[in-house]
Amino acid sequence: MKSMKSVVPHLSFCVFLLCGNCLAAPPSPEALDACMRGWADQNLFSGTVLAAQDGQVLLHNAYGMADYNAPIANTCDTRFRIGSLTKGFTALAVLQLEEQGRLRTSDRLATVMPDYPHADTITLDMLLNHRSGIVDHTTLPDFQTVRRTSPCALARTIETFQSLPLDFTPGTQFKYSNSNYILLGHIIESVTRKPYADVIQRQILEPLGMHGTGFEYYRRPIPNMALDHTLENGSIRRAQDRVMQNAHASGALYSTAHDLYLWDRAFRTGRLVKEKMRQKILSCDAEYRYGWATTEMFDRKILAHSGETEGFCSTIIRFVDDDACLIVLSNLEGCSMGRIIQSLSALLFDRPYQLPKKAPTGPQASADYGAYVGRYQIKPGFFIDVTTQDGQLYRQATGQSRLQLHPESKDTFFVTEADARITFEYGGEGQVARLVLHQGNRDFPGDRL
Known part of the structure; x- marks a missing residue:
């Protein structure tokens, strides 16, 4: 079971060794595609990939199957659960509401949820940046036994954690918690008096023409949606089911690689928020700000986020000073997302990389x-x-x-x-x-x- 805790966990452990037969290739579409086929041909990846640099899409291809039983191949229009990448949309919606004068990220939680415990000591900024100390509701026992597979109202989800002791004094530490973004979803709905999904649709998706992106409702069919799969011992099978609607503002969106690239371009050009709000993300050196982790790769500053949920994993990487972007969406739980991102990044910046080792084809028993x-x-x-x-x-x-x-x-x-x-x-x-x-x-x- 996955709890969508991912920020960029894969990347911090992926340091690649230089070797004589691992020569870097130029960032051409052919080289990028060959890299991805090195994973897909061994059934180690299924999904879509988009790589772009300087406003030019270098690669936008699909690999593997949307449904391995049917079988139905993935295409560039296939939709995938993006899990915790949803948090970037939620944070952007909050910043938009701040621009509109409908809230301030410096506000105490008490201004919108006066009855919430510790509301006088927790700010919206602390929720946005995982510094509130609120327990992650996905770590609670009833999440695994009930709320993962059965519909649960937003108010009920909040009830599961609101009376629990804080993990630390608000504002003193960073600790990733999905509960923060559950509360932000509630706040968005309270301030706008509209469902979260409608706010995201009206404020972000429609202006950008993100027609392949939306909120996943329980048992509501989604056209062109990939099915969830998991990889185990080289075999691919269906993954465990999950009610994504319960994840709400912390992880209930689905999307396509093309749509997420539209989102990336809008962020770079300031189309959805003014420069002051954009700088709240870009100018801060904190490890997590407004739906994005800040780190480095190949000595380059990046904004990144990953998402993992049953049968799916996703990552978006923004190279802040290089106008480069990588988007990888997969319907294969267990794929080596971090290694794939590292390999594609190495190609973009002329660095060495490694393809996965091939398992022996002959007898191995001993x-x-x-x-x-x-x-x-x-x-x-x-x-x-x-x-x-x-x-x-x-x-x-x-x-x-x-x-x-x-x-x-x-x-x-x-x-x-x-x-x-x-x-x-x-x-x-x-x-x-x-x-x-x-x-x-x-x-x-x-x-x-």
């Missing part, structure tokens, strides 16, 4: 694999279980899917679904004593229990 079986502790509460089945070797980390380990060399294995390798090491008695997880140019040792 009687020696039994020596690796066991539980390994990476840190308290986080384990990697190594098992065998039908002569193959598998690993399953805490809270993650089981993935097959493919032999790279003696005692070293890799997975095709992630930028990760595992090396097994021996103790004094000649028995496997620990493993080392190699990921993101870092090593994480774990003793065998």
Whole structure:
């Protein structure tokens, strides 16, 4: 189960190694497409990709299937759940209301929700920037058992967390919480006296001609919508269902790569908000401001956000000073979104990159694999279980899917679904004593229990 907590988690762990056979290619459509086919041809990506630089679209292609059972191929018009990318639209709507004089981001929550606990100490800015201390409602037990798969009114969602203690004193820390944007959705509706979806439609989608974007209502069919899938051990199947309407202003929108590019261009040109509001995002060095994470890639400042929900993942990257944009939408949960974004970015800026390793096609079964079986502790509460089945070797980390380990060399294995390798090491008695997880140019040792 996913809780749409993603900001840019993939990128911070994706540092690519230089190697002799990993030469950078120029940012041509052919090179970008070849990069993506390196992922799609191994069933490691399904979705649409748009890459643009200096106002020119370099690549806008679709890969994989919208429905693997039918089968129906993805096209550039296919619509995808974008999860937490919704937060950027919500934040923009709030800034528009501030421009209209209908609220101020410096207002206390008490001005619009006077009965909310701690309303006198929490500002709208704190909600927008995840500095309120309010508990993330998607971490509560009833979310997994009830609210993930059954419709839940916005007011009821707020009731699940409003009386809980704060995680910290408002304004003192950053902690990502979907509850912040649930409250912002309620505030937008209270101030405008219109449904959130109608406000987004009228203030953002219609002015920009974003006809492939909208709010996902429960059991309301959406034309050209991709179905949710998940990748596990090289096989693709349907993912768990989820009622996205419940995510509301924190994650209920769907879109296309083309529409999100229209949104990117509007942000750069100041079409939807005046320069003063645009600078509230651009001029701040905080790690998260108004629906965007601020970080760097290849020594370039970027605004970015990712979204993950059952069967879908999405990322948009804005290179602030280079007028470049990458949009990747996928209906394949488990795809290596961070590595894909890194590879495409490397092509844009003439840097080295790596394509995914191919799993061996011949027999891999080995009687020696039994020596690796066991539980390994990476840190308290986080384990990697190594098992065998039908002569193959598998690993399953805490809270993650089981993935097959493919032999790279003696005692070293890799997975095709992630930028990760595992090396097994021996103790004094000649028995496997620990493993080392190699990921993101870092090593994480774990003793065998």
